[in-house]
Amino acid sequence: xxxxxxxxxxxxxxxxxxxxxxxxxxxxxxxxxxxxxxxxxxxxxxxxxxxxxxxxxxxxxxxxxxxxxxxxxxxxxxxxxxxxxxxxxxxxxxxxxxxxxxxxxxxxxxxxxxxxxxxxxxxxxxxxxxxxxxxxxxxxxxxxxxxxxxxxxxxxxxxxxxxxxxxxxxxxxxxxxxxxxxxxxxxxxxxxxxxxxxxxxxxxxxxxxxxxxxxxxxxxxxxxxxxxxxxxxxxxxxxxxxxxxxxxxxxx
Amino acid sequence: xxxxxxxxxxxxxxxxxxxxxxxxxxxxxxxxxxxxxxxxxxxxxxxxxxxxxxxxxxxxxxxxxxxxxxxxxxxxxxxxxxxxxxxxxxxxxxxxxxxxxxxxxxxxxxxxxxxxxxxxxxxxxxxxxxxxxxxxxxxxxxxxxxxxxxxxxxxxxxxxxxxxxxxxxxxxxxxxxxxxxxxxxxxxxxxxxxxxxxxxxxxxxxxxxxxxxxxxxxxxxxxxxxxxxxxxxxxxxxxxxxxxxxxxxxxxxxxxxxxxxxxxxxxxxxxxxxxxxxxxxxxxxxxxxxxxxxxxxxxxxxxxxxxxxxxxxxxxxx
Ligand SMILES: [Fe+2]
Ligand SMILES: [Fe+2]
Ligand SMILES: [Fe+2]
Numbered sequence: 197x198x199x200x201x202x203x204x205x206x207x208x209x210x211x212x213x214x215x216x217x218x219x220x221x222x223x224x225x226x227x228x229x230x231x232x233x234x235x236x237x238x239x240x241x242x243x244x245x246x247x248x249x250x251x252x253x254x255x256x257x258x259x260x261x262x263x264x265x266x267x268x269x270x271x272x273x274x275x276x277x278x279x280x281x282x283x284x285x286x287x288x289x290x291x292x293x294x295x296x297x298x299x300x301x302x303x304x305x306x307x308x309x310x311x312x313x314x315x316x317x318x319x320x321x322x323x324x325x326x327x328x329x330x331x332x333x334x335x336x337x338x339x340x341x342x343x344x345x346x347x348x349x350x351x352x353x354x355x356x357x358x359x360x361x362x363x364x365x366x367x368x369x370x371x372x373x374x375x376x377x378x379x380x381x382x383x384x385x386x387x388x389x390x391x392x393x394x395x396x397x398x399x400x401x402x403x404x405x406x407x408x409x410x411x412x413x414x415x416x417x418x419x420x421x422x423x424x425x426x427x428x429x430x431x432x433x434x435x436x437x438x439x440x441x442x443x444x445x446x447x448x
Numbered sequence: 449x450x451x452x453x454x455x456x457x458x459x460x461x462x463x464x465x466x467x468x469x470x471x472x473x474x475x476x477x478x479x480x481x482x483x484x485x486x487x488x489x490x491x492x493x494x495x496x497x498x499x500x501x502x503x504x505x506x507x508x509x510x511x512x513x514x515x516x517x518x519x520x521x522x523x524x525x526x527x528x529x530x531x532x533x534x535x536x537x538x539x540x541x542x543x544x545x546x547x548x549x550x551x552x553x554x555x556x557x558x559x560x561x562x563x564x565x566x567x568x569x570x571x572x573x574x575x576x577x578x579x580x581x582x583x584x585x586x587x588x589x590x591x592x593x594x595x596x597x598x599x600x601x602x603x604x605x606x607x608x609x610x611x612x613x614x615x616x617x618x619x620x621x622x623x624x625x626x627x628x629x630x631x632x633x634x635x636x637x638x639x640x641x642x643x644x645x646x647x648x649x650x651x652x653x654x655x656x657x658x659x660x661x662x663x664x665x666x667x668x669x670x671x672x673x674x675x676x677x678x679x680x681x682x683x684x685x686x687x688x689x690x691x692x693x694x695x696x697x698x699x700x701x702x703x704x705x706x707x708x709x710x711x712x713x714x715x716x717x718x719x720x721x722x723x724x725x726x727x728x729x730x731x732x733x734x735x736x737x738x739x740x741x742x743x744x745x746x747x748x749x750x751x752x753x754x755x756x757x758x759x760x761x762x763x764x765x766x
Contacts, residue, residue, distance in 0.1 A: 218521070225509035225528060226740065229748025231502065231539075235532045241512075242525040249518045266517045290751050346761065347754025354750070439516035439574055446632050448516035448574070448624075 199382065202375035203316070204259045205278065206385060208268070209375075209421070211251030212279035215269055217300065218244035219432050223287055236336060237293070243329040250322050270440035274430050275423045282365035284429045288358065291351070294340040295358035301333035302398050303369050306391045315383040338402055345406025352407065359403065360411045367416025370395075470671055475601035478544035486670050490600050491545050492561070493672065495552040498538035500564035501531045503737050507571035508580060516574060523620050524577060530613045537609060541602040557742055565723070566653050568731030575628055575635075575642035581621015583643075583650040583688065589614045590684045591654065599671040622691060629695040636696075643692070644700045651715070652723045654681040685713050 221241035228234035252265040263271075282300060287293045308330055311323035344355040370392040372380075379385035403410050419425060439448065466482055469475075476482055505528050512528070515521035539549045555561035566584055571577065592614060595607045628639040655661065655677040667673040692699050703716030726734070 219513055222512040222521075222525065225512055225525075226505045227744050229744075229751035231532055231535055233751075234505075235529050235536075238512075238525055238529055238532075242522060242529070245518055245522050245525065249522075252518075266519075269518055270516070290748070343755045343758040344751070347758045348750070350750050351754030351757075435513050438514055443632065443634055446516075446635050448520055448627060448631075 197374050197378060199378060200258060200260075202378040203384065204255055205375045206379055207251050207255035207258060207319075208276075209278040211248050211255055211265075211268070212277050213283050213300075214244045214251060215248035216277075216279045216283040216429070216432060217241075218248060219436055220283065220285075220287055220293075220296075224293065229290055233290075240297075240329075240333055240336075243333070247322075247326055247329070250325075254318055254322070266440070270437045274425060274433055277425065277429060277433070278420060278423055279425075279429075280365070280368050280420045281417055281426050282362060282368065284426060284432060285362065285365065286428060288361075289354055291344055291354035291358040292361065294337055294344060295355065295362050297333060298337040298341050298359070298402065299362060299366050299399065300369075301330055301337050302402075303391070303395055305330040305334045306394050306398075307386055307388075310386040310391065314385070319384065341402055341406040341408075345403075345408045355406065356408050359408060360413070363411035363413055364415055364417050368418050368420055371418060371421055373421045470599055470669075473599075473671070475604060476599050477601045485666060486672075487545050489666060489670070489672060490603065491542060491547050494538055494542040494545070494603055495547070495555065495561050496563060498535050498542060498552065499556050499561060500567065501535035501538060503563040503567045503741065504584075505531055505535075506737055506740060507567055507569075507733070508577060510571055511574065511577050514574070515577075520624075527581065527617050527620065530617065534606075534610050534613070537606045541606045544602045553745065557738070557745070562727075563737075564653060565726050565731065566649050567737060568726050568734045569645070569649050570733050572645075573638050573642060575625065575638040576646070578621050578624030578628065578639065579642035579646040581617050582625055582691070583621070583646045584653070585614050585617040585621060586688060587650045587653045587684050589618055590680050590687075594673075594675045594680060597671075597674050622695075625697065626695045629697060640697060643697045647700050648719065648722075649726075651681055651685070651718055654678075654684070656720070656723075657718075682712055685715055689713055 218241045221237050221244060224234065224237040224241075226234065228237055248269065249265045252268040256263040256265060256268055280300075282296060285292075285296065305327065308323040308327040312320050312327060314320045314323065341355065344351040346352070370388045372388055376385050376388070380387065400410055417426075439446075466476065466480065466486075469480070476486075508524065508528050508531070512521065512524055515524050539552060542552060543549065552561060556563065566587075571580060589611060592607050592611050596604055596611060598604045598607065625639050625643075628635040658676045658678045661677060665673075689699055689704065701716045703714065705714050706712075707714045725731070729735075
């Protein structure tokens with residue numbers, strides 16, 4: 197694997213995480229418990245779409261294959277996507293969406309804070325913008341975790357079930373592959389070991405504040421880094437890529 | 449007896465000052481006295497307007513996950529958020545008249561409050577997203593520009609804010625149509641089909657002809673309404689026909705003709721039977737839109753209860 201190939205894959209992974217999250221968050225449009233929350237979640241979807249655009253555009257440039265952000269988003273198959281499985285899981289109830297946002301936004305906040313110091317200037321500048329959004333997403337997730345965890349008996353039960361149910365998808369966020377190793381040596385990629393400790397501290401703290409119990413399971417799902425996904429990704433791509441696939445000669 | 453007379457006089461003076469304000473084109477503000485009919489009329493109109501913004505998120509939201517490019521997706525997401533935001537301003541503006549958002553939503557669910565009929569039509573293809581932005585928002589702007597001068601201060605100010613965003617929506621919708629008309633044969637066909645389906649319902653958005661709803665009503669007397677339905681419809685037609693021609697779209701009206709004498713377009717007859725049938729619940733999406741709003745509202749109840757329970761607990765602690 198060359199540095200160029202490693203960087204291409206790294207950008208795809210980050211871009212795919214944003215793209216798939218943008219899809220799931222978009223599904224909340226006209227479906228949220230309040231109008232304010234509808235706007236908040238679709239606003240996060242908008243952030244994620246912009247993030248995907250920046251990262252996939254860079255991936256295309258790194259690869260030099262002449263592919264645009266849209267080519268990479270809309271013309272790749274399910275085995276060529278590298279997002280974490282947690283991001284493609286169905287929204288479930290509102291508690292599940294908040295639990296996922298809690299896990300992923302905390303991760304992203306820590307991840308992009310580190311990536312701001314990447315030796316790759318382009319990634320560092322993308323990270324500087326993303327970190328602000330992530331901080332906001334994390335605050336939002338924390339606020340809701342507090343409300344749901346400490347709200348009613350029902351909301352507490354749902355929030356506990358949500359953090360428990362998604363727990364087995366959290367381990368994958370800290371997995372590394374050959375691309376990470378190569379880019380770590382060049383100070384381009386983030387040290388995920390370092391992030392993992394901070395992430396665990398923050399999540400443990402937040403779960404406690406929300407009056408909930410830390411999930412216990414130790415079995416962790418894996419596969420995204422190799423492009424092996426849950427069945428859900430195929431359906432996401434089917435819907436998302438429909439127009440580009442059905443009208444390959446059209447521009448939109 | 450004397451007291452009663454005094455009271456009546458006082459009331460007269462207060463109403464007198466309302467009428468004087470209307471006469472002078474001064475804005476009526478929430479604390480000002482206003483006739484009960486004025487308040488009721490505004491609540492009905494403003495809540496309907498707010499509900500329309502919110503229900504309108506459904507047909508457009510239906511396309512977010514299928515938007516054909518990252519840019520298109522961003523524009524659509526931003527637009528739908530604007531519409532939700534318009535819903536929020538309008539609910540708050542209506543709340544100044546002494547009704548809560550919960551009450552307005554209950555009225556929507558019971559059928560007492562309405563929303564714009566246009567959202568009872570389905571958004572079937574991507575071109576519909578273009579047509580909605582261009583035609584539906586385009587028609588809404590014409591109406592809303594006129595409402596910037598409406599007599600109720602909070603409503604008029606909400607319209608000023610909203611109009612700025614609406615003109616973006618209209619341009620972005622037009623851009624989608626233009627791109628498709630510049631694209632493949634399949635895209636052009638899709639665009640023309642959307643035009644054919646959305647043109648007439650857009651004209652119906654302005655409501656019945658003036659012969660059916662005369663200018664002399666309360667809404668005009670109180671300066672809530674500043675232009676008649678036909679005046680607004682004409683404005684919309686005149687600006688839109690030219691835009692259609694520029695990109696090669698045909699307006700689906702065999703009777704459409706430039707009237708040199710009146711310096712505007714004459715149009716063919718509007719199918720009011722369809723209009724009334726859709727208003728009365730028989731449109732393609734009436735049931736779907738309302739069922740969806742009710743379902744989401746019911747599903748979100750536990751979340752709103754939790755937020756309220758948490759707020760009360762925090763209040764006790766502090
Ligand atoms: Fe609108
Ligand atoms: Fe609007
Ligand atoms: Fe609009």
